[in-house]
Amino acid sequence: MNRTFSTDMVILGGGIAGLWLLNRLRQRGFDAVLLEKSTLGGGQTIASQGIIHGGLKYALNGVLSPASSAIAAMPERWRLCLQGQGDVDLRGCRVLSPHYFMWSSGGYRSRLKTFLGSKALRGRIDALSEREYPDFFRNHEISGALYQLSDFVLDTPSLLMLLAQPHRDRILRIDADTVQTHVTEDGKLDCLTLQSHGRTVNLRAQRFVLCAGEGNGPLLQQLGIAQPEMQTRPLHMLVARVAHALPAYVHCIGDSFGMTPRLTVTSHPDPTSDGNSWIWYIGGEIAESGVQRSPEEQQAEGLRQLGAAFPWVDFSSAQWDSFFINRAEPRLPNLQRPDNAYVSAKQNLLITWPTKLTLTPDLSDSVCDELDRQQVQPQAAPAANAEDSTTLSSCFDFPEVAQPRWEHLFTGA
Numbered sequence: 001m002n003r004t005f006s007t008d009m010v011i012l013g014g015g016i017a018g019l020w021l022l023n024r025l026r027q028r029g030f031d032a033v034l035l036e037k038s039t040l041g042g043g044q045t046i047a048s049q050g051i052i053h054g055g056l057k058y059a060l061n062g063v064l065s066p067a068s069s070a071i072a073a074m075p076e077r078w079r080l081c082l083q084g085q086g087d088v089d090l091r092g093c094r095v096l097s098p099h100y101f102m103w104s105s106g107g108y109r110s111r112l113k114t115f116l117g118s119k120a121l122r123g124r125i126d127a128l129s130e131r132e133y134p135d136f137f138r139n140h141e142i143s144g145a146l147y148q149l150s151d152f153v154l155d156t157p158s159l160l161m162l163l164a165q166p167h168r169d170r171i172l173r174i175d176a177d178t179v180q181t182h183v184t185e186d187g188k189l190d191c192l193t194l195q196s197h198g199r200t201v202n203l204r205a206q207r208f209v210l211c212a213g214e215g216n217g218p219l220l221q222q223l224g225i226a227q228p229e230m231q232t233r234p235l236h237m238l239v240a241r242v243a244h245a246l247p248a249y250v251h252c253i254g255d256s257f258g259m260t261p262r263l264t265v266t267s268h269p270d271p272t273s274d275g276n277s278w279i280w281y282i283g284g285e286i287a288e289s290g291v292q293r294s295p296e297e298q299q300a301e302g303l304r305q306l307g308a309a310f311p312w313v314d315f316s317s318a319q320w321d322s323f324f325i326n327r328a329e330p331r332l333p334n335l336q337r338p339d340n341a342y343v344s345a346k347q348n349l350l351i352t353w354p355t356k357l358t359l360t361p362d363l364s365d366s367v368c369d370e371l372d373r374q375q376v377q378p379q380a381a382p383a384a385n386a387e388d389s390t391t392l393s394s395c396f397d398f399p400e401v402a403q404p405r406w407e408h409l410f411t412g413a
């Protein structure tokens with residue numbers, strides 16, 4: 001038997017963007033449902049380094065553009081959420097490091113870039129004296145300057161869990177391959193038809209919000225929407241299990257003309273250890289240029305660069321892994337990188353990319369502003385079925401929360 005449900009908002013995609021938005025919309029009294037095709041956060045979000053950053057990466061030339069200054073407010077905004085005083089309640093979310101550091105480990109040009117960045121971000125970045133070095137750097141002779149940024153690092157699995165848990169009955173795992181979209185002649189998305197446990201479910205909504213990351217591309221194609229277009233930027237990320245008791249959280253600024261840190265290092269709990277080793281997760285320029293390298297070449301390059309940057313760490317017994325992943329964003333002219341969260345309205349659709357984990361609160365603001373502008377008000381009773389008393393959530397499973405790649409990597413499990 002076919003069942004038909006009506007709701008206020010349908011969100012497609014359960015990464016950070018969709019989950020945050022689900023929280024915000026329900027706070028505003030909307031009946032909202034999130035559809036996830038796989039695991040929650042299993043796209044870019046679980047692959048992210050979890051850095052809530054304040055824009056340094058965009059200020060290494062000494063200029064903080066008006067667009068990139070939107071990001072500068074984000075660390076404080078997230079901190080309020082962690083204290084239970086922000087737009088969503090993130091109390092209990094695990095903070096891996098309350099600070100992030102920047103190190104001009106190289107020569108003249110790297111020192112110049114960090115100096116210019118520090119000027120652009122005046123007040124939000126502190127040059128540290130040796131006495132103030134974090135434990136990882138203490139008692140080691142390092143050249144160049146070390147700065148403490150306003151940035152910090154979150155554990156993404158605990159973040160995803162906290163955002164999903166209160167809304168278990170509104171988060172549905174769907175079979176994306178069988179979803180049918182019904183579009184009216186004037187381009188309005190009238191209904192989604194979903195298959196689950198042998199049932200056919202029709203889902204109608206006032207608005208549909210695309211938060212599917214890289215999945216937005218195929219969805220736009222299926223809906224016949226040519227603009228906006230999506231662009232992807234490939235990365236070849238490095239993972240190393242390092243037998244060193246102290247975690248590293250640092251951008252190493254290189255000597256190249258490029259404005260991306262040479263190495264961006266975060267450390268994550270090692271599921272196989274009692275605290276004497278960490279999972280180092282490494283992005284930055286090495287991950288961008290690494291798309292040209294094979295996994296073996298990338299891992300050898302990682303060992304070479306990390307060994308040179310941190311001679312006091314013994315990498316001889318490190319276990320390595322690397323993988324390719326895309327960042328998904330709206331396509332901008334000249335293949336520029338977008339600075340801000342992106343929301344575009346088309347008929348009853350909102351098409352979104354946060355472009356950075358950090359900018360998720362900004363994305364939800366833009367969606368809420370757009371709904372206000374369109375004067376969309378809560379209307380639906382909790383996703384009611386017109387024919388009988390079946391609830392929407394009883395027709396679908398709850399998707400699992402994604403786990404980081406290394407959770408089972410070095411355990412042999």
Ligand SMILES: Cc1cc2nc3c(=O)[nH]c(=O)nc-3n(C[C@H](O)[C@H](O)[C@H](O)COP(=O)(O)OP(=O)(O)OC[C@H]3O[C@@H](n4cnc5c(N)ncnc54)[C@H](O)[C@@H]3O)c2cc1C
Nearest residue numbers: 013015016017043044045048049051213215355356357358
């Ligand atoms: C390697 C890497 C490191 C990063 N590090 C950082 C960082 O440290 N700090 C920072 O601010 N940003 C970082 N980013 C960027 C950040 O991770 C992303 O901008 C953000 O996670 C995007 O979130 P999202 O919810 O839009 O997409 P995703 O997390 O990709 O989620 C999209 C979800 O939609 C689902 N989906 C796809 N298609 C469909 C469909 N048809 N129907 C239903 N569901 C669908 C997917 O399964 C997925 O769960 C990083 C990105 C990468 C790749």
